[in-house]
Amino acid sequence: MQLTLNSPLDMHLHLRDGEMLRTVAPLSAHSFAAAIIMPNLVPPVTTVEAVTAYKGRILEGIGNEKFDPLMTLFFQESYDVAFLEKAKPYIHGIKLYPAGITTNSEGGVSTIDSAALNMTLTAMSDLEIPLLIHGESNGFVMDREKEFVPVYEDLAQKFPDLKIVMEHITTKESVAALEHHENLYATITLHHLLITLDEVAGGMLQPHLFCKPIAKRPEDREALLSVALSAHPKVMFGSDSAPHPQYAKENCGCAAGVFTAPIALPVLAQLFDTHGKLDNLQTFVSDNAQRIYNYTPPQKSVVLEKKAFTVPEKYGNVVPMYAGEEIGWCIQSVS
Numbered sequence: 001m002q003l004t005l006n007s008p009l010d011m012h013l014h015l016r017d018g019e020m021l022r023t024v025a026p027l028s029a030h031s032f033a034a035a036i037i038m039p040n041l042v043p044p045v046t047t048v049e050a051v052t053a054y055k056g057r058i059l060e061g062i063g064n065e066k067f068d069p070l071m072t073l074f075f076q077e078s079y080d081v082a083f084l085e086k087a088k089p090y091i092h093g094i095k096l097y098p099a100g101i102t103t104n105s106e107g108g109v110s111t112i113d114s115a116a117l118n119m120t121l122t123a124m125s126d127l128e129i130p131l132l133i134h135g136e137s138n139g140f141v142m143d144r145e146k147e148f149v150p151v152y153e154d155l156a157q158k159f160p161d162l163k164i165v166m167e168h169i170t171t172k173e174s175v176a177a178l179e180h181h182e183n184l185y186a187t188i189t190l191h192h193l194l195i196t197l198d199e200v201a202g203g204m205l206q207p208h209l210f211c212k213p214i215a216k217r218p219e220d221r222e223a224l225l226s227v228a229l230s231a232h233p234k235v236m237f238g239s240d241s242a243p244h245p246q247y248a249k250e251n252c253g254c255a256a257g258v259f260t261a262p263i264a265l266p267v268l269a270q271l272f273d274t275h276g277k278l279d280n281l282q283t284f285v286s287d288n289a290q291r292i293y294n295y296t297p298p299q300k301s302v303v304l305e306k307k308a309f310t311v312p313e314k315y316g317n318v319v320p321m322y323a324g325e326e327i328g329w330c331i332q333s334v335s
């Protein structure tokens with residue numbers, strides 16, 4: 001059995017920089033037509049010059065692959081209309097991190113208060129620049145996303161024309177919020193559709209499945225599956241593929257991030273096939289995102305085949321999800 005995807009999109013991707021960029025960027029560029037590129041480098045991407053220079057390094061890193069890096073800026077309260085007008089042609093969104101909530105987010109926002117952020121968010125709304133949010137509070141790790149939902153709702157109400165993407169949602173509360181506010185959208189990762197906290201820490205600790213937000217309860221995964229498998233019009237695939245070197249994962253202080261870029265499409269096909277929903281995969285991995293972001297990707301056909309494939313143990317020094325395991329689908333060809 002085969003399935004052809006037209007211009008699959010990864011709407012949340014970490015490509016890093018330098019040697020790591022050169023290792024991972026070609027893997028995404030091979031099977032995806034475009035991706036939203038996260039700006040949490042060290043230092044974060046906060047200027048137009050940094051955005052264009054980073055885009056140049058990505059394009060250099062992917063060689064001849066047809067792939068559109070959709071750049072983002074790292075949110076700063078100081079971004080004003082004049083700056084945003086200048087930046088708009090170079091970006092597809094601005095990513096807001098609460099300070100210190102995850103990898104390289106120290107320069108994020110210390111309190112997310114709609115009044116304090118009013119100048120920047122009003123300008124973004126007027127200029128139609130989407131706001132992408134890592135939505136977690138500083139509370140108990142399992143409750144962080146649930147506690148952040150009122151913040152999403154407050155922003156959605158105060159800025160009704162601003163498109164707000166709840167990134168990598170992991171809870172049934174976030175899924176419910178999609179229904180209550182027209183301008184809330186969400187990305188969903190592959191790993192959060194597959195695992196719960198049990199797979200991370202229920203047996204021997206699995207560092208390669210440790211990420212932020214942490215995987216939650218079975219009922220949360222069910223809620224995510226229901227909107228992803230039905231290709232709910234407000235959800236998009238965003239892998240949050242976040243590579244870290246093996247030593248940083250297999251370490252007494254394990255870095256957060258799951259590396260899924262090279263296996264994402266085959267494993268999505270396997271998941272949708274298992275649930276009898278293959279017909280909805282195109283909408284989940286491309287069509288919804290094109291509509292939500294008002295974006296037309298380059299043409300790319302990815303043929304997936306239902307055929308066993310053993311996932312490599314490593315790509316460079318990065319260990320992927322399902323390393324060394326057999327998965328039921330593979331990439332047959334890309335044109």
Ligand code: DOR
Nearest residue numbers: 102103211212242256257
């Ligand atoms: O697990 C994560 N890793 N979550 C994030 O939000 C950031 C990412 C990274 O950059 O490593």
Ligand code: ZN
Nearest residue numbers: 012014038240
């Ligand atoms: Zn991320």
